[in-house]
Amino acid sequence: MVSSVYPYALGVFVVLGLGSCCHYSESNCGATAPGDILIGVLQSCHSRVENQDQSIDPQGFHCTNFNLVSFVRTLAVIYTIETINNSSFLPGVRLGYVICDTCADANNALKSTEQMLAINGTLPNLCDATEQPAVKAIIGARYSEESITVSRFLSLNMVPQISTTSTAAILSDKQRFPSFFRTVPSDIHQTRALAQLMAYFNWTWVGVVSGDDDYGKAALQSFLADAEEARVCTAFQEVVPHNLNDENSDRRIQEVVKHIKSLSEAQVVLLILKEELVQRLFKEIIKEDINRTWIASDAWSLSLPLATMKNINMLGDIFGFSFIKGPIPGFEQYLQRLLLATGTVNQFIEEYKDLRCSPEVQECLHKNHVNQCPLPNSVKFASHLACNLSDLPERNDEYLIRNVEIELMYGEKLATWSIAYALQSLLKCNQSVCLGERNFPPWKLLQELKKINFTMDNGQFFFDNSSSFTNGYDLVNWARTGDARTFKVVGKFNIMKNAVEISDNDIDWITSDKTVRLT
Known part of the structure; x- marks a missing residue:
C-alpha cells in the first residue's frame, strides 16, 4: 500500500505582495507556487486516513490510497492558473497557489483550510489572517461532507469557496453557507x-x-x-x-x-x-x-x-x-510532461512519479508482468517506461491520459477562470495594467464572484441565486x-x-x- 505521512516538511513560504511581516506556513500542504494573489485548493489526493480512530496526535495524520482523479483535478487548476499567468488577462498580476490534501476526510479538510488561512500555523492577533489572509479564495473540496464543514469555517470571514463536485442541496442555503459557490448544479x-x-x-x-x-x-x-x-x-x-x-x-x-x-x-x-x-x-x-x-x-x-x-x-x-x-486545450500535453515550473513545489507529482517506478515496482517488473506483481495498490501505477528512466522528473508517459477522463476536469477550469474574471473586475484591470489594491480582504472578491457572467467554449457561465451553475x-x-x-x-x-x-x-x-x- 502506498502511503504518505503528513505534515510535509516544506518549510516556510514567504507571501509576496503583502508588504507585511507575516509568513505563511503550509506544513500540511503538498504543493505551492508564489504569486501576488494566492488561490487555495482542497483535494483528496489520498482517499483514506490510516488508523484515524486511534490518533492522539493533533499535528500529523497518515494518508493512504493515492487518488488519481483528485490528483489530476489539482493539476487542472495548476494548468489553468499557468494559462492565465501566461496570458494578458490580468496584466502585471501573477496568480500563485497552495494545494492541500484533505484525504477525503472532513476533519482533515478543516485542518488544511485553517492552515491555508494561518500565519506560522496559528491565527494570531498580531497579524489577523482571517481579515487579510494570503489565500483569497479556495477551490474545493471534492466531497459534500468536506465542503459543508469547510464552508462553515470560511463563512465566518466570507472567504469565497468554489467546489467543482460538491452537490449537496444544503450548500445552496445562503444563510448557512454565504461564501460557498459551485460550478455544478445542486x-x-x-x-x-x-x-x-x-x-x-x-x-x-x-x-x-x-x-x-x-x-x-x-x-x-x-x-x-x-x-x-x-x-x-x-x-x-x-x-x-x-x-x-x-x-x-x-x-x-x-x-x-x-x-x-x-x-x-x-x-x-x-x-x-x-x-x-x-x-x-x-x-x-x-x-x-x-x-x-x-x-x-x-x-x-x-x-x-x-x-x-x-x-x-x-x-x-x-x-x-x-x-x-468541456475542452481544456493543451492539458493532455501538460499531463504527459509534468515538469515543475521554477520556484514551485509539488510533492503530489513527486509521489505519483515514485509510484510509476518505486524500488518494489522496479524489482517486480524486472521479474514478472505487471498483472503478476503482488503489490496491491502501487502496482497499478507501474510503468516499464518510467523504470527505464533514472531521472524522476522525466518519468512520464500516457498513463494519466489513458486512466482519467480528462474532460471531467472542466469544472476546475471554470472555477479558476471564475476567480480570474472576478479579480479582473476587482483589480480594475485594463489591457495593460491592473490598478486595484492586491492585498484586499476576501469578502471583496466574493462580491465580484456573485456578478460574473462570461462566455467560454460556446457556453455562458454565471452563478444563480444559490451560487450554483445551472448548465x-x-x-x-x-x-x-x-x-x-x-x-x-x-x-x-x-x-x-x-x-x-x-x-x-x-x-x-x-x-x-x-x-x-x-x-
Whole structure:
C-alpha cells in the first residue's frame, strides 16, 4: 500500500505582495507556487486516513490510497492558473497557489483550510489572517461532507469557496453557507433527473444504496421525494459506511449484496456512493453473479477505474448523469510532461512519479508482468517506461491520459477562470495594467464572484441565486467496448425545462430482454 505521512516538511513560504511581516506556513500542504494573489485548493489526493480512530496526535495524520482523479483535478487548476499567468488577462498580476490534501476526510479538510488561512500555523492577533489572509479564495473540496464543514469555517470571514463536485442541496442555503459557490448544479436537480429517467423507462420498482454521510443522507431524501412524484417506488433502501476506514464497511457491503440478490423483483438499483465504495460493491456483485441495471450518482458516473475493472460486463446496463464536460486545450500535453515550473513545489507529482517506478515496482517488473506483481495498490501505477528512466522528473508517459477522463476536469477550469474574471473586475484591470489594491480582504472578491457572467467554449457561465451553475447534466450510457465500458452520451437533463431528453436509438443495451429492462 502506498502511503504518505503528513505534515510535509516544506518549510516556510514567504507571501509576496503583502508588504507585511507575516509568513505563511503550509506544513500540511503538498504543493505551492508564489504569486501576488494566492488561490487555495482542497483535494483528496489520498482517499483514506490510516488508523484515524486511534490518533492522539493533533499535528500529523497518515494518508493512504493515492487518488488519481483528485490528483489530476489539482493539476487542472495548476494548468489553468499557468494559462492565465501566461496570458494578458490580468496584466502585471501573477496568480500563485497552495494545494492541500484533505484525504477525503472532513476533519482533515478543516485542518488544511485553517492552515491555508494561518500565519506560522496559528491565527494570531498580531497579524489577523482571517481579515487579510494570503489565500483569497479556495477551490474545493471534492466531497459534500468536506465542503459543508469547510464552508462553515470560511463563512465566518466570507472567504469565497468554489467546489467543482460538491452537490449537496444544503450548500445552496445562503444563510448557512454565504461564501460557498459551485460550478455544478445542486442535487435537487440530479435526483429529479434520476427519478424522471426511471419513469421514462417505466422502472417503477427500484432499490437504493447510499452512504451514511451528509451527502448520502440528503441525496437519498431528495430522491425519495422526487421518486414519489414520478410514481417510482423503492423496493429497498440500504446504507453503507461512507468512511473507507470503518471496520464494518466490508461486512455491510456483503450484507447489501445478499439483500440485492434476494430481491430479484427489483431489477434497477441506484447507487448514491463514492467511487471507492462502488468498486467494493461491484466486486461482491460480480462474485455473486448478480445482473441488474445500475444507476450512477454523479460521484462515479464517469469513473474509468470502474469502467475497466475485471468482468465489468457481467453487471448489466449502467446509466448515470454527469456534469457538463468541456475542452481544456493543451492539458493532455501538460499531463504527459509534468515538469515543475521554477520556484514551485509539488510533492503530489513527486509521489505519483515514485509510484510509476518505486524500488518494489522496479524489482517486480524486472521479474514478472505487471498483472503478476503482488503489490496491491502501487502496482497499478507501474510503468516499464518510467523504470527505464533514472531521472524522476522525466518519468512520464500516457498513463494519466489513458486512466482519467480528462474532460471531467472542466469544472476546475471554470472555477479558476471564475476567480480570474472576478479579480479582473476587482483589480480594475485594463489591457495593460491592473490598478486595484492586491492585498484586499476576501469578502471583496466574493462580491465580484456573485456578478460574473462570461462566455467560454460556446457556453455562458454565471452563478444563480444559490451560487450554483445551472448548465444541466449529460445522460451517460456505459456501452460495451471489448472487456470494458466506454461512456456514451445518450441524452441530457435540461434544468430550465425540468425535463429528461433521451436518444433511445443511441443506447447500447446489454439486457436484450425488454421485459427485464422495463420492470
